[in-house]
Amino acid sequence: MENEEEIVELEKEILECISQRKVQKLRQLFEEYPIIDIAEALDNVENIADLLFVFRVVSSDYTAELFVELTDAQQENLIAAFGDKQLIELVKNSYADDIADYLEDMPANLVSRVLKAADPQLRADVNQLLNYKENTAGSIMTTEYLSFNKNETVESTIEKIRENGRDAETILTIFVRDNSRNLVGTVNLDDLVFAKKEQILSEIMDIDFVTVSVNTDQEEVAHLFKRYDLNVMAVVNATGKICGIITVDDVVDVMSQEAAEDIANLSNVSNIEDPYLETPVLKLVLKCAPWIIALMILQVFSSLILSNFQGEINKFAILSVFTPLITDSAGNSGGQTTGLMIRSIGLDEFHRGDWKKVIWKEFRVACTVALVVSIFAFGWLMLEMSTGIVQCRLSDYPSLNVSNDTVLHLLVALLVSVTLAVSIILSKTFGVILCWFSTKIKKDPAVMAEPLVTTLVDVTSLLTYFLIWSFVIGPFLGI
């Protein structure tokens, strides 16, 4: 579903069930609709008695799932309001990674309430997960998985899954360890189900499995899932022992986070962890203002150049009309190159040795774009000046060494379009080289390359513009 009208309808029904305390109907809605839709319908329920009613009457399989999807405020209020028995019930039905996720943002007294309600094993798991650094494999893995000795038979494995499987986050893949508890293979549930009962796991297991360490960056984890089309992956420690698993649904979340991070970086916003509407105004200001200020400081170089050529502008004010056109076009061209590179890096298109080809290719692209754009610009500027959109009249500059307006227009259009050509080639070349360099030093090009390209490009394009003016066009015009 996730159809606007259906959600509105569901919201109405649920709120009615709650306000009129209709137990049967409410239970039925929990069976019929995905939990996330129900959570969204409950988004604006702030009365804690209403939420408690839901948690009391609906089966705890559903409510544990629901709890994860509620807003932070709702979660905190519920934990504070739950009786001990309810809390134990909730924790018992939750996965360790989910508990760790919502504890991360809670006040200490509520955290200790939740941990007290967990049994020792679960508490140890949650504590361990809370200690992994953010954005690593450790922080997104879960500790509820199934692993068996490689000499176990298919029959006894199935029997054990039947007994214990319900606590695992996935039983679709089981992990096989040797006698020293190192991970040596994986078995998919379907292979297990269709194997002969007396076979042992080492006969049917796959050995070309992929693992990561607890400290691997989550972006790398997502990359491996994509590359190897995985549904689940083991996280191992330094000695090769399995300490958790990551399932593909967690990776789907990581991927949207990482894409969001790239977009924020490209737009010069520092990374935001919380949803926009839950982030306070001042925090948003802190993510935005420093970048604007930093970019303003970097502009000191352009100001320096413009200030040094004030004399030229004084003599021929029309020059200042075209500076934004030149710096913007060059900046946009450089931005296209860094965008293309960031895109390809994200799609994992470039491997060892490819960069030389990439730089050469982008250089050829740059030359062609420069040619096309500057030819267009020449015509466009002639049009702007001849129609008077941009006023460039010989009568305003009586001392000039040319015979009529058209010659003047031709020279100005030539100046601007040659500058554009040079700037576009430089900006695209800078762009690709800076992206190569930032991957080389293992920095994110979206953070580093963009502002640097803009600054470099502003400086070089303004310099080109005023130098061509001062040494070629200006003297020719007799200025």
Added chain:
Amino acid sequence: MENEEEIVELEKEILECISQRKVQKLRQLFEEYPIIDIAEALDNVENIADLLFVFRVVSSDYTAELFVELTDAQQENLIAAFGDKQLIELVKNSYADDIADYLEDMPANLVSRVLKAADPQLRADVNQLLNYKENTAGSIMTTEYLSFNKNETVESTIEKIRENGRDAETILTIFVRDNSRNLVGTVNLDDLVFAKKEQILSEIMDIDFVTVSVNTDQEEVAHLFKRYDLNVMAVVNATGKICGIITVDDVVDVMSQEAAEDIANLSNVSNIEDPYLETPVLKLVLKCAPWIIALMILQVFSSLILSNFQGEINKFAILSVFTPLITDSAGNSGGQTTGLMIRSIGLDEFHRGDWKKVIWKEFRVACTVALVVSIFAFGWLMLEMSTGIVQCRLSDYPSLNVSNDTVLHLLVALLVSVTLAVSIILSKTFGVILCWFSTKIKKDPAVMAEPLVTTLVDVTSLLTYFLIWSFVIGPFLGI
């Protein structure tokens, strides 16, 4: 793995096996390493005899998987070089959606060779898949799934899966239909395995499943997978009959494509379908140059304003030094807002009725950023002018109505920082309103909002700048 050295090592081993025709060792490598790593190691093998050798000696389970991962050129050469028997073997071991994928870019004679090698059912499936519009659920779904009548018992279902399951892309979820073949539920393999043998499917099936139609956009499909934490989803036709399934690994690919598309759009590059290195230079130029030209045309408004205020610049050239600072800062601020909005829209944070809150919040952010940035800018400009980085001397403008350089600097700094404050507030407000508007008319804000914001912001900030100058600061200075 996917560790640079290991891949280099693997490449060496494979190329050695091929050149020395070591059959056993080659087969062993295919068992030990993921196919994608092997495909990458074979990336530069162009000799068709070498590739044919691999396809001849390695089991066709592996080579069918390998074929999908080869480069377009390698695939075409192989299809052309295969004997009929080899081609039939390849096609028999491939999934319909994979075949449709690689046929899409092949010359017609090779397409018809492949289709001839497929059995009638597979040929029909492939043909159907080739007909769905790109980027829809139909184009990424596969037709190999398992579905059973709701009255089937668990025992007979398991028996049938055992017989036919190997042809399905996933047997982890099976689909349950009623007597008129409409989809009525899903059963996970684990629920099936652990159910009592005599139960019927309708007793154990989940009914809160999510479906899409063949024409649903793939971005919406990815969004639903994320929202509902799905592993597989049914694609149904208008009457509710299942016509294919989409698995999460396809969605992971869609997500990176969509993220790449957002990045390209934000960087003003038209969407690129092929990997960068496989896209011809001229095609890349076509994706870049029109945008630069379009943005240049949009700049006609700023040129118009600058040209109209040439007189002012003539009288006080220092004005032109700060125009890039103002337009860039305002543009960057607006870009931050659109970036934040695109990020939140991608993460599905905004629902019905949220936009009013969002616009109000962003307005408050805008005012605060404007205040912070303009206070900083005031100090920064005073510093630039007093140190002479930007030369602003009373001696250059003898007719001015002020007593010393510092007063002049204060007035200029005031002009620029007030303009900055106004421009930042306007650009962020424009940004959020344009994003709201583009979602309202169901357009991608990354394509529409960015260039429009930049143009609007350039115009309004330049106008503010010159109007404050002409009506307040200029007259005060006696210009």
